[in-house]
Amino acid sequence: MPQLHVQKLSKNFGGVQALSKLDFSVEQGDLLGLIGPNGAGKTTAFNVLTGVMPASDGRVEFEGTDITRLSPEKRSHLGMTRTFQNIRLFDDMTVRENVMAGAHARAGRSLLHCVFGLPGQTQAEKRIREIADDMLERTALTDFATRNASELSYGDRRRVEIARALASAPTLLLLDEPAAGMTDTEKGRLSELVSRLNDDGLTIILVEHNVRMVAALCRRLVVVNKGEMLACDKTEDVLRMPEVEAVYLGRRRSEVM
Numbered sequence: 587m588p589q590l591h592v593q594k595l596s597k598n599f600g601g602v603q604a605l606s607k608l609d610f611s612v613e614q615g616d617l618l619g620l621i622g623p624n625g626a627g628k629t630t631a632f633n634v635l636t637g638v639m640p641a642s643d644g645r646v647e648f649e650g651t652d653i654t655r656l657s658p659e660k661r662s663h664l665g666m667t668r669t670f671q672n673i674r675l676f677d678d679m680t681v682r683e684n685v686m687a688g689a690h691a692r693a694g695r696s697l698l699h700c701v702f703g704l705p706g707q708t709q710a711e712k713r714i715r716e717i718a719d720d721m722l723e724r725t726a727l728t729d730f731a732t733r734n735a736s737e738l739s740y741g742d743r744r745r746v747e748i749a750r751a752l753a754s755a756p757t758l759l760l761l762d763e764p765a766a767g768m769t770d771t772e773k774g775r776l777s778e779l780v781s782r783l784n785d786d787g788l789t790i791i792l793v794e795h796n797v798r799m800v801a802a803l804c805r806r807l808v809v810v811n812k813g814e815m816l817a818c819d820k821t822e823d824v825l826r827m828p829e830v831e832a833v834y835l836g837r838r839r840s841e842v843m
């Protein structure tokens with residue numbers, strides 16, 4: 587049984603077909619790239635897969651359970667967590683508190699109670715803090731734990747988002763353009779992190795514009811264009827398809843690779 591099984595998943599906004607009959611499966615431990623030009627439907631796919639928006643049609647199964655109509659919170663409890671294309675951090679909170687916000691979902695208590703130390707919450711708070719610190723270490727952010735999230739560089743803020751997502755203990759992580767706006771050095775560190783997480787057994791779906799990064803990291807690719815699925819196959823085969831070069835890249839392969 588695949589970990590994620592997506593069948594004819596569609597989403598339209600009024601008359602706009604943002605996503606049409608998306609069909610693919612992800613095996614446990616896979617690292618799948620989801621690529622396509624701007625406006626292709628990648629973020630919409632993530633929104634519908636994670637329940638941020640209801641699907642117009644189709645079905646999503648996660649570990650054998652039909653999750654098509656579940657809320658994002660329920661999907662997260664089952665093990666499916668995402669990051670957003672636009673960074674969504676609490677800027678007036680520390681890096682550690684931001685990551686604790688992700689851990690509270692798994693601890694099953696309200697973070698606010700924990701942060702403000704209401705009676706009876708001490709144990710939960712301690713556990714949440716341990717989880718957060720563990721994730722900060724895994725993402726090489728320990729040194730920034732007590733800094734305000736707003737003080738960090740763009741690339742470090744992106745890693746805080748990933749640490750926060752990891753704190754909810756996902757078995758499937760969806761990353762929406764995590765490298766956008768990063769310097770080459772930051773991109774290199776991000777690639778290392780993604781591949782380390784995957785080596786540790788986490789299944790990952792990566793939306794990414796940088797073809798070189800996708801090609802280096804992902805074994806398989808799904809290509810979308812104008813809401814339609816163009817391809818779903820091994821990375822090297824997909825990147826060789828003329829229609830992918832023509833539509834996705836819009837320029838010669840040699841210029842991109």
Ligand SMILES: Nc1ncnc2c1ncn2[C@@H]1O[C@H](COP(=O)(O)OP(=O)(O)O)[C@@H](O)[C@H]1O
Pocket residue numbers: 599602603604622623624625626627628629630631
């Ligand atoms: N909330 C929305 N309301 C209306 N149209 C939307 C909404 N979200 C996305 N779209 C449209 O759906 C299409 C796919 O967008 P999106 O999924 O963001 O593309 P990508 O992430 O691949 O760049 C675009 O035409 C976009 O304008």
Ligand SMILES: [Mg+2]
Pocket residue numbers: 628629630671
């Ligand atoms: Mg997008």
